[in-house]
Amino acid sequence: MGEHIEKLKNHLKKLAKFESASSLLHWDLEVYMPKKAANKRAEIIGEIAGFTFREFISDKTLQLLENAENEAKTFEEKALIKVTKKEYERYKKIPPELFVEFQIETSKAHQSWQNAKIENKFEIFEPNLEKVIELTKEITDCLGYDENRYDALLDQYEPGLKTSDLHRIIPPLKDFLTNFLDKLSLGNHPNENLLNGTFNIEKQKIFSNKLLKILNFDFDSGRLDVSMHPFTITISHNDIRITTTFDEKDLKNSIFSTIHECGHALYEQGIPEELRELPIGEAASNGIHESQSRFWENIIGRSLEFWKYLYPDFIEIFPQFKDVKLIDFWRSINTVKKSLIRTEADEVTYNLHIMMRFEIEEALVNDKIKVKELPLLWNEKMKEYLGITPQNDSEGVLQDIHWSHGSFGYFPSYMLGNLYASQFYEAMKKDIKNINSLIENGKFNVILNWLREKIHSKGKLFEPKELLKQVTNEPLNPSYFINYIKDKYEKVYML
Amino acid sequence: MGEHIEKLKNHLKKLAKFESASSLLHWDLEVYMPKKAANKRAEIIGEIAGFTFREFISDKTLQLLENAENEAKTFEEKALIKVTKKEYERYKKIPPELFVEFQIETSKAHQSWQNAKIENKFEIFEPNLEKVIELTKEITDCLGYDENRYDALLDQYEPGLKTSDLHRIIPPLKDFLTNFLDKLSLGNHPNENLLNGTFNIEKQKIFSNKLLKILNFDFDSGRLDVSMHPFTITISHNDIRITTTFDEKDLKNSIFSTIHECGHALYEQGIPEELRELPIGEAASNGIHESQSRFWENIIGRSLEFWKYLYPDFIEIFPQFKDVKLIDFWRSINTVKKSLIRTEADEVTYNLHIMMRFEIEEALVNDKIKVKELPLLWNEKMKEYLGITPQNDSEGVLQDIHWSHGSFGYFPSYMLGNLYASQFYEAMKKDIKNINSLIENGKFNVILNWLREKIHSKGKLFEPKELLKQVTNEPLNPSYFINYIKDKYEKVYML
Numbered sequence: 001m002g003e004h005i006e007k008l009k010n011h012l013k014k015l016a017k018f019e020s021a022s023s024l025l026h027w028d029l030e031v032y033m034p035k036k037a038a039n040k041r042a043e044i045i046g047e048i049a050g051f052t053f054r055e056f057i058s059d060k061t062l063q064l065l066e067n068a069e070n071e072a073k074t075f076e077e078k079a080l081i082k083v084t085k086k087e088y089e090r091y092k093k094i095p096p097e098l099f100v101e102f103q104i105e106t107s108k109a110h111q112s113w114q115n116a117k118i119e120n121k122f123e124i125f126e127p128n129l130e131k132v133i134e135l136t137k138e139i140t141d142c143l144g145y146d147e148n149r150y151d152a153l154l155d156q157y158e159p160g161l162k163t164s165d166l167h168r169i170i171p172p173l174k175d176f177l178t179n180f181l182d183k184l185s186l187g188n189h190p191n192e193n194l195l196n197g198t199f200n201i202e203k204q205k206i207f208s209n210k211l212l213k214i215l216n217f218d219f220d221s222g223r224l225d226v227s228m229h230p231f232t233i234t235i236s237h238n239d240i241r242i243t244t245t246f247d248e249k250d251l252k253n254s255i256f257s258t259i260h261e262c263g264h265a266l267y268e269q270g271i272p273e274e275l276r277e278l279p280i281g282e283a284a285s286n287g288i289h290e291s292q293s294r295f296w297e298n299i300i301g302r303s304l305e306f307w308k309y310l311y312p313d314f315i316e317i318f319p320q321f322k323d324v325k326l327i328d329f330w331r332s333i334n335t336v337k338k339s340l341i342r343t344e345a346d347e348v349t350y351n352l353h354i355m356m357r358f359e360i361e362e363a364l365v366n367d368k369i370k371v372k373e374l375p376l377l378w379n380e381k382m383k384e385y386l387g388i389t390p391q392n393d394s395e396g397v398l399q400d401i402h403w404s405h406g407s408f409g410y411f412p413s414y415m416l417g418n419l420y421a422s423q424f425y426e427a428m429k430k431d432i433k434n435i436n437s438l439i440e441n442g443k444f445n446v447i448l449n450w451l452r453e454k455i456h457s458k459g460k461l462f463e464p465k466e467l468l469k470q471v472t473n474e475p476l477n478p479s480y481f482i483n484y485i486k487d488k489y490e491k492v493y494m495l
Numbered sequence: 496m497g498e499h500i501e502k503l504k505n506h507l508k509k510l511a512k513f514e515s516a517s518s519l520l521h522w523d524l525e526v527y528m529p530k531k532a533a534n535k536r537a538e539i540i541g542e543i544a545g546f547t548f549r550e551f552i553s554d555k556t557l558q559l560l561e562n563a564e565n566e567a568k569t570f571e572e573k574a575l576i577k578v579t580k581k582e583y584e585r586y587k588k589i590p591p592e593l594f595v596e597f598q599i600e601t602s603k604a605h606q607s608w609q610n611a612k613i614e615n616k617f618e619i620f621e622p623n624l625e626k627v628i629e630l631t632k633e634i635t636d637c638l639g640y641d642e643n644r645y646d647a648l649l650d651q652y653e654p655g656l657k658t659s660d661l662h663r664i665i666p667p668l669k670d671f672l673t674n675f676l677d678k679l680s681l682g683n684h685p686n687e688n689l690l691n692g693t694f695n696i697e698k699q700k701i702f703s704n705k706l707l708k709i710l711n712f713d714f715d716s717g718r719l720d721v722s723m724h725p726f727t728i729t730i731s732h733n734d735i736r737i738t739t740t741f742d743e744k745d746l747k748n749s750i751f752s753t754i755h756e757c758g759h760a761l762y763e764q765g766i767p768e769e770l771r772e773l774p775i776g777e778a779a780s781n782g783i784h785e786s787q788s789r790f791w792e793n794i795i796g797r798s799l800e801f802w803k804y805l806y807p808d809f810i811e812i813f814p815q816f817k818d819v820k821l822i823d824f825w826r827s828i829n830t831v832k833k834s835l836i837r838t839e840a841d842e843v844t845y846n847l848h849i850m851m852r853f854e855i856e857e858a859l860v861n862d863k864i865k866v867k868e869l870p871l872l873w874n875e876k877m878k879e880y881l882g883i884t885p886q887n888d889s890e891g892v893l894q895d896i897h898w899s900h901g902s903f904g905y906f907p908s909y910m911l912g913n914l915y916a917s918q919f920y921e922a923m924k925k926d927i928k929n930i931n932s933l934i935e936n937g938k939f940n941v942i943l944n945w946l947r948e949k950i951h952s953k954g955k956l957f958e959p960k961e962l963l964k965q966v967t968n969e970p971l972n973p974s975y976f977i978n979y980i981k982d983k984y985e986k987v988y989m990l
Contacts, residue, residue, distance in 0.1 A: 017542040020535075021516040024523060036716045037734035040515075044731060047512040221531045236539060239532035 002071030005080075008064040009278060012084065016277035018052045020236045027241055030227045046103075053099070057091045076280070079461045083279045090156070093142045102135045106406040113404035122375045122393040125404070130371045132406045133364055140365065150362045153409025157286040158416060160463040163362060165476075166412055169419075170355050173478050174385075177352055180485065181338065184348070187493025190331035194324055199251045203317050208244055208258040210313065215262050215296065216448050217242075218269050230257040232264035232293075237276040240268040251318070252333060256297050263296030264289060266448060270456025284455075285464040286410065290417025291424060292451065298347050298418075299425050299484070300447070304330045304491075305439035334492045338386045340395045347418070348485055349386060354415040356381040357400075361408050420468060422481040424455070427472040497566030500575075503559040504773060507579065511772035513547045515731045522736055525722045541598075548594070552586045571775070574956045578774045585651070588637045597630045601901040608899035617870045617888040620899070625866045627901045632860055645857045648904025652781040653911060655958040658857060660971075661907055664914070665850050668973050669880075672847055675980065676833065679843070682988025685826035689819055694746045698812050703739055703753040705808065710757050710791065711943050712737075713764050725752040727759035727788075732771040735763040746813070747828060751792050758791035759784060761943060765951025779950075780959040781905065785912025786919060787946065793842050793913075794920050794979070795942070799825045799986075800934035829987045833881045835890045842913070843980055844881060849910040851876040852895075856903050915963065917976040919950070922967040 001009075025045050033041060055061070065085055072078045091099075109128035116125035140152040148163040155161065212224060220238075227243035234240050242261035246254045267283060275281035283289040300306055304327070307314075311326050321329065336346045342353040360377060363369045369377060378397035379389050390396030402410050428450050429435055438446050454471045468476060489495075496504075520540050528536060550556070560580055567573045586594075604623035611620035635647040643658040650656065707719060715733075722738035729735050737756035741749045762778060770776030778784040795801055799822070802809075806821050816824065831841045837848040855872060858864045864872060873892035874884050885891030897905050923945050924930055933941050949966045963971060984990075 014542060017539045020539045021520060021543055024519055025516060028519060028523070032718060034714065034716050034718055034734055036713075037731060040731045040733060044512045044515045047509060048516055218531075219529065221529050223527060223529055236532060236535045238535060239529055 004067040008068040013277040031225045110404040194332040259301040260297040263293035267292040270452045275459040286413035287416030291420035295421040352385045357411040422484040499562040503563040508772040526720045605899040689827040754796040755792040758788035762787040765947045770954040781908035782911030786915035790916040804937045847880040852906040917979040
C-alpha cells in the first residue's frame, strides 16, 4: 500500500473511532440512559458529531485524498478514493451554516412532530415541516442535480438511483398489487384471531434469543436489547447491536422485529474487518440493507418451511398454540389487510404505502404542493392506493418519523429492499438447489454464507445497481417480487 | 462573567464532552460490550483519550488560562483558574513521549499482572513492574517535589497531602489497631457462620435496588448494573452509574458493595450542575470520595440502627434469617478477622493493609528496595502488620490491580477515606442530634442533605485539608476514627 493511501486510511480510521463513540452514545440514549441525562446527552452527541463533520470536510481530508488519488492501484483502493471523494464533495457543497441550521431545525421539528402526534394536530407540526422542506430544497440546490430535485435526495440513501427509475418501476407494480389485492379478497381468509392472547414478556425474550441463535447472529460480536422502536446499530467492528420491542398483547411484533433487525445485523457482522472504519466498509445502500432485513423477516421468517422447523420449539414456549395447526398459524401470520400504518403492513400492501409517500415527497420538494395541503392529500392518496381513510392525522400524515428528521428520499429504500430481496432470492435458489429443505431443517448457515460471499463481504465497494448486476446477472427486475408474492399468497389465500 | 473566563469555560466544557464519551466507552466495556469487540474498543478509547489529552495541554488552553487569569473575580472563578492551571502544569511537565510510553507499559503490565495472578508467579509480572516503576520515577522527576519522591505521587490523588503527614498519622494508629486486635481476640466472637448459605441472585438484585432506593440514589440520574468488580462512573451531569457484583454464596458481598458504590454515587449526584464539565466540578480528592463510600458502607450500613430499620424487609426477602436475632446478624456482619485480602478486610484491620502497602511503595519509588525483593518483603510485612502469611503470591503481593496500572500513591486514599468519614460523622452528630433515631427510621435524607451541603456541593473548589477544616473545624484527627472503632467493636465483641 502506498504511503499516501495509508495516510488517508489512518485519517479516516481516526474519524471512524469518534463515530463509534457517537454511535455508542446514541445506542445508550435509546436503551439505558437515565432520563434526566437527556439534555446533556444531546449536547455531547452534538459536540462529537460536529467535530467529526468538521474534520471530514477539512482541507486535510482533501489534501490526503488528492495525494492518494494517483497512488490508488487495486480495485479496492480506487473504490476507496471514489466513495470517499463523493462523500467529501457532497458534504463540502453544503455551507456549514446551512448544515448547522438543518440540524437545529430538524431537531425542533422532531420535538414538534412528537407533540403534534400526541395532540393529533397537524398544525403544530406544519410550520416546522415547512422550514425543514425549505432547508432541504436549499441543500439539494447546493448539491445539484440534472433533472429532478428529488434525485439529489435519493442519491444519499440509494447511490445511483434516479427519480425516473422509480417512475418506471412503480406503475406496473402498483397495478399488479391493486389487482392482486382484489383477487385475494375473493380467497379464503386466514384466521387472524389465532394470534390473540397474552404472551409473557420473559417467554418472548427467550424466543427472540432463540431466533437470533438459529439465524447465526454472533452474540460474541453483538447484543440484543430492548427499546421503544427496534433498531440496529454498528458501534464498531465486532460490535453490532440490535434492539427489539415486547408487547404482551402482540406476539407477532417481537418475533418479526427481532428477525428483521437480525437481518440488518447479519449484514453488518459480515462486513470484512479490512474494509471497516473506511467509507467502503459500510452497507452498499439503505435499499440493500433493507433487502437483508426483509429477506430474513419475510422470505425466510414468514415462510411455511421456517415454521415447519421452528413450530415444535415455539409450542413448547407458548403451549397455547398446541392445538393450532401449523398451516393455520402460517396463514395467520401472513394475513393481508389494507391498513393505515406502514410499519404494521403486510408484504403485499407494504409497497403501496411507500409509493404514495414517494408521490407526495416528490411533489413537495418540487413545489407542486403546499405543506398545508398535506393532511387532505394524504387521505386522498390513502383512498387511492389502499381504499381506506385515516380517522385522524396521527394515524395518517403524522404517522412516520422521517419528515421530522428531514429524511426526504428515504422511503423508496424500503420498497427497493423488497424488490432486491426477491431478486437475490431467485439467484440464491439457482445456487442452492435444496433451499426449502435447508430451511425446514434449520440449516440457515448455508443461506447466510451465500449472502456473506455475494453481498456482505463487498461492503460499499459497488453501487447498488452494480452489486445487483453482479449477484443476479440482470438489472432491477420487479417481476421477481411480483412472482414471489403471487406464488406465496395464492397459497395463503387458497386460490 | 468576563469574556475570557467564558471562553476558557467553553473550551473546558467541550473537552469534558469528549471525556463523557470516553467514560461511556469504559462503562460499556465493563458491563455490556460483546467480547470480540475488546481490541477495537481499546483503540477507540485510546484515540479519544489521546485527543482530549493533547487538546488539554495545547497552547490554546494556556492562552485561554492566561487571558482569563486577570478576569477572575469571584471565589469560584479564582478556584477554576487555580485548579485548571495546576492540572495543566502537571500534565505539561510530562513529555508526551513519556506519557505515551507510560500508557503502553502500564497496559502491558496490566496484561502480565493478570497472567501472573492466574499462574501464581510473581516472576511473570516482575520485569513489567520494574519498567512501570522506572517510568513512574521518571514522571515524578518531571513533576518535581521538595522532600520525597512519593509526595509527587500522593498529590495527584490527594492534593496537598505529604508523605510526612502519613508518617505522622500512621504510627499511633498502627499501635492502636494492633493492641485493639489483641483485645478483641479476648472478647466474645460473633458467629460468622450465620451468613453461610445460598442466596438467589434475583433476590439479591431486588435487595440491592431496595438499598439504593432507601439511601436516596436518584435512578432518574443514574443506573445500577453488574460487573466483575464493582465501580462508580460519572458519564455526565445527571448520569452517574454504579455496578455491583452478585455471588450466590456470599450475600454480604453484594450488600456492602452496593452501599459502598452508592456512597460514591451520592457524592457525584450531588455535584452542582454549574460546576460540571469544569475541573472544579469533580470530587475534592480520592480520599474524600472514599470517605463518602466508607461512610455509607460502614458507619451507616454496618450499624445496628441501620439494620433495625431494614431487618424486617431483609427477612421478607431472605426468610432463612427469620430465626436469626437482629443483634446476632449485626455482630456477624461486623466480624473482625486478620485476613489476607484487603478488599475483604473488616473496618478494624483494613487500614493495616494500607499501611504496609504505603511502606512498600515509598521504599520502592525511593530506591530503598528492589522489585525482585517484593514477594518476600510482602510476606514479612503481612506477618508484622497482621500476623499471617500468604500461601502464595496471588493472595499476597499480586492481589491488587493498582501497581499494574502504575497507580502508586493511590492506596493511602483508602485509609484517609476511613479517617475523614469518622471525623465528618462527629461533626454531623453535632448538627443532627437525633441521628440514631433517624437511621432507625430510615430518614437518610437528613444525613444526605448534610453531606450535600457541606461536601458534595463544594466540588473541587477546596483542597481536602481545607474542606476538612471547614466542615469539622479542625485538621485531620485520627482519634475520631479510633474512638469510633473502640466504641463500636467493644459492643460487637461484648467487651
